[in-house]
Amino acid sequence: MALRHELPMIEPRPIDPDTPESPEYVMTSLAGAITLGMEKGKFARSETVLRGLNILMTYQENCVANCSYCGVSRERRVPREETTFIRVKWPIYQVDELIEKTNTVPHQMRRLCVGMLANRQSLPHSVEIIKKFHDNTNLLISGLITASLIKRREQLEAIRDAGADRVDIAIDAATPELFExxxxxxxxxxxxxxxxxxxxxxxxxxxAPGTVGIHIVAGLGETEEELLMAVQRAQDLGVVTHLFSFNPEPSTLMGDQPQPPIGHYRRCQLGRYLINDLGLHIHHFRFNSHGQVVDFGLDPEVMDRIVVSGRPFETAGCPDERGETACNRPYGNGRPSEKIRNFAFAPGPEDIRDIQEQLWMNWEGEDGDAAATSTMD
Ligand code: SF4
Incomplete structure (x- = not known):
């Protein structure tokens, strides 16, 4: 994996002093901008309905952190106008304009996610923006917290008091070693x-109980067992996990790394669902010496029903008032031309057939069971 010490030195990106910045401006997911009629485009699958608006603080210098996989990391070498995050464009809009569109354009969005960067001003700016949306729209609001900015409990209380009913903490890496x-x-x-x-x-x-989440990104070098241990650790605190599949951003430290194998991702999704949604414990699961799931500890017929329901493979994200995922992030983990990893809608019969095939791909089998090995992707 290419990390900093292996990279050639490249001149930093020039900073444009006229760049619009938070708190007046924010980056907006392309899907959100399309849904609010601010960008042209439509979703590749007609059943896609965006139900969550994702916004992110924006600063001239990008984020001051430098996470190896991140499109807005400090040392990413792309011009500002080519900046992407999770591989899609995030156009910059005035907060007031977004609020106005939210209130005038017909849409089905139920939730707003306000994401921080690791810049010192990002916490007060997020609080200000959360309050503005809370006072002027009827969206439910999540705060996506950069934990390094939080030093005292009162700072979390300020996010709540501004109008967020939930928070997520993007831990992203599944183990202390990978995080470091x-x-x-x-x-x-x-x-x-x-x-x-x-x-x-x-x-x-x-x-409130059940309103805190973490993000974990699959594909940063973890085993399935390590990822599901992080999910279980969070679950033991009453915290759900929202799962992402690593998707390489060009010109980042991880820009030339592949996505995790689809079999790895499907087993992580299924394990997460069983722990978070059905209350199973990781102790029910059995792993091989590669840290891959061998058995989820369920009767095969029950397992089949769960897989065919498609639910474990739908996007895990913050919910609407009825408990259904509102933050469904269509194409957040891959291009429309690729097989969908997180379904923003209920997977159809053809999707389920794909999922059934993918679930045991890239699997080494039980230890010593060479015949079960599959390297398909
Ligand atoms: S703190 Fe978040 S936004 Fe900043 S570089 Fe890391 S992942 Fe990206």
């Missing part, structure tokens, strides 16, 4: 694993 490698000292980043978990636990004391 991708987000900590080796990439000259400010983030520390223990602090992110401390903030997660503090958040459970400020927000």
């Amino acid at each position: 490698k991708h987000r900590g000292r080796p990439v000259k980043g400010p983030h520390r694993w223990d602090h992110f978990w401390w903030v997660t636990e503090e958040a459970t004391k400020v927000f």
